[in-house]
Amino acid sequence: MSKLTALARHTSSAQEDYLKALYGLGAVEAAVPPSRLARELDVSPASVTDMLAKLAVLGLVTHDRAHGARLTPTGRGVALEMVRHHRLLEAYLVQALGYRWDEVHDEADRLEHCISEVLEQRMFQALGGPSFDPHGDPIPSTRGSLPREHDRCLLACKAGDRVRLSRVSDREPEKLRALRALGLELGTAFEVVGESRWEGPLELRLNQRLVQVPLGLARIAFVH
Amino acid sequence: MSKLTALARHTSSAQEDYLKALYGLGAVEAAVPPSRLARELDVSPASVTDMLAKLAVLGLVTHDRAHGARLTPTGRGVALEMVRHHRLLEAYLVQALGYRWDEVHDEADRLEHCISEVLEQRMFQALGGPSFDPHGDPIPSTRGSLPREHDRCLLACKAGDRVRLSRVSDREPEKLRALRALGLELGTAFEVVGESRWEGPLELRLNQRLVQVPLGLARIAFVH
DNA sequence: TAGCTAGCTTAGGCGTGCCTAAGACTTGGA
DNA sequence: TCCAAGTCTTAGGCACGCCTAAGCTAGCTA
Ligand SMILES: [Mn+2]
Ligand SMILES: [Mn+2]
Ligand SMILES: [Mn+2]
Ligand SMILES: [Mn+2]
Numbered sequence: 001m002s003k004l005t006a007l008a009r010h011t012s013s014a015q016e017d018y019l020k021a022l023y024g025l026g027a028v029e030a031a032v033p034p035s036r037l038a039r040e041l042d043v044s045p046a047s048v049t050d051m052l053a054k055l056a057v058l059g060l061v062t063h064d065r066a067h068g069a070r071l072t073p074t075g076r077g078v079a080l081e082m083v084r085h086h087r088l089l090e091a092y093l094v095q096a097l098g099y100r101w102d103e104v105h106d107e108a109d110r111l112e113h114c115i116s117e118v119l120e121q122r123m124f125q126a127l128g129g130p131s132f133d134p135h136g137d138p139i140p141s142t143r144g145s146l147p148r149e150h151d152r153c154l155l156a157c158k159a160g161d162r163v164r165l166s167r168v169s170d171r172e173p174e175k176l177r178a179l180r181a182l183g184l185e186l187g188t189a190f191e192v193v194g195e196s197r198w199e200g201p202l203e204l205r206l207n208q209r210l211v212q213v214p215l216g217l218a219r220i221a222f223v224h
Numbered sequence: 225m226s227k228l229t230a231l232a233r234h235t236s237s238a239q240e241d242y243l244k245a246l247y248g249l250g251a252v253e254a255a256v257p258p259s260r261l262a263r264e265l266d267v268s269p270a271s272v273t274d275m276l277a278k279l280a281v282l283g284l285v286t287h288d289r290a291h292g293a294r295l296t297p298t299g300r301g302v303a304l305e306m307v308r309h310h311r312l313l314e315a316y317l318v319q320a321l322g323y324r325w326d327e328v329h330d331e332a333d334r335l336e337h338c339i340s341e342v343l344e345q346r347m348f349q350a351l352g353g354p355s356f357d358p359h360g361d362p363i364p365s366t367r368g369s370l371p372r373e374h375d376r377c378l379l380a381c382k383a384g385d386r387v388r389l390s391r392v393s394d395r396e397p398e399k400l401r402a403l404r405a406l407g408l409e410l411g412t413a414f415e416v417v418g419e420s421r422w423e424g425p426l427e428l429r430l431n432q433r434l435v436q437v438p439l440g441l442a443r444i445a446f447v448h
Numbered sequence: 449t450a451g452c453t454a455g456c457t458t459a460g461g462c463g464t465g466c467c468t469a470a471g472a473c474t475t476g477g478a
Numbered sequence: 479t480c481c482a483a484g485t486c487t488t489a490g491g492c493a494c495g496c497c498t499a500a501g502c503t504a505g506c507t508a
Binding site: 257258259269270272273274289 | 454455456457458459
């Protein structure tokens, strides 16, 4: 039985992408509708149906028309392995090879599927066992555990809040460059002097400077 | 026309493997028979026929039943790019991440297809512009030039020759470990005290020690 | 010169991962 | 209550990269 599980580990890149996306969409706690997955992965709903059937046969998801798809414990494991690879790679590219935080996502998205466990281990050691990636996302342990994050979106901050940037979405490189250009890096401390009103920008005081942060940037930034 | 060439750069992993194999089999100078390629890549001759047809349409090989397949200049370029990636990755894994020379080949074989030009460049810089991989193979420049090697097989050495290990085949990890266990690393100086007779082992003097080198190991080792 | 054989190609087929188009649920509003 | 929309699945098909089996060719040997 555990032999079978081990053999089932021949997951393809595509399968790993579905599992990772499911994980990101919260398919551990609640079922995810196929349409949501289709949008996320930019494939047709029919493709999602196909793939979910395959993943169900492999025992990586459960799939029930009424609710949608959920990860099995094994599926969660594979998903977390990809997340670990992704974030570790991002951290390595930044810390060891001088990448900027807006350059690493696409590279990691490709490499996460083809690094060995040995390489994973060596990068982890070389970085001294990092806990977070360059965007502030936690790196799952080999066992698959993740510290729970308790930060909030910059968008929700009120005037007078004194906070630090703890996390950003790594999806849109342009926005990451813009944040960096405003002086916002991971760990940067600032005070919210003007909260967002009528969908206007937030105003921050940061290193004695006043900085305007457009809504679209505040939405991808998280603080604590 | 150069637009078309640029667009033709969407080569798949499989295509890149064929081009790299062709390069390795000398398809720059002379035509390579499909059967040779099939053996090299461990695929059927029919598969080779299919793929060569595709590569010919892409302008990467010329293919002529009488002689076999040859790389076009563009095809040679793609092949050399893969060789560069492969050797650079091997060098990086050894020098930056503590891999041994017998551990890097498979890892590099997978990664060579999915690293970006940026990552290639960063690894190259991080290593200070290396010229050789951990097996003594030259790393092609971005422009695609390669220093010509003038080493000879250890098998061909005569008693009395005083030489250094300059290159080894990276295909068989077991043999690489065996060479290392005998004290043979890249650059190791030694004297051939007994050449191979009747398919017996060579005998070397190496750091005051006498070492027997089986034919199968001597065959993959090169010296100058 | 007439086979015969080795090597290459063709034909047909399979698994994967994607698509579009068309059917089948489900579900909320009229 | 019943229909219209939205959602999901089924059906059929395509590109890729591989396979086996069957033909073809060309060159060597008898
Ligand atoms: Mn791993
Ligand atoms: Mn990240
Ligand atoms: Mn390159
Ligand atoms: Mn090598």
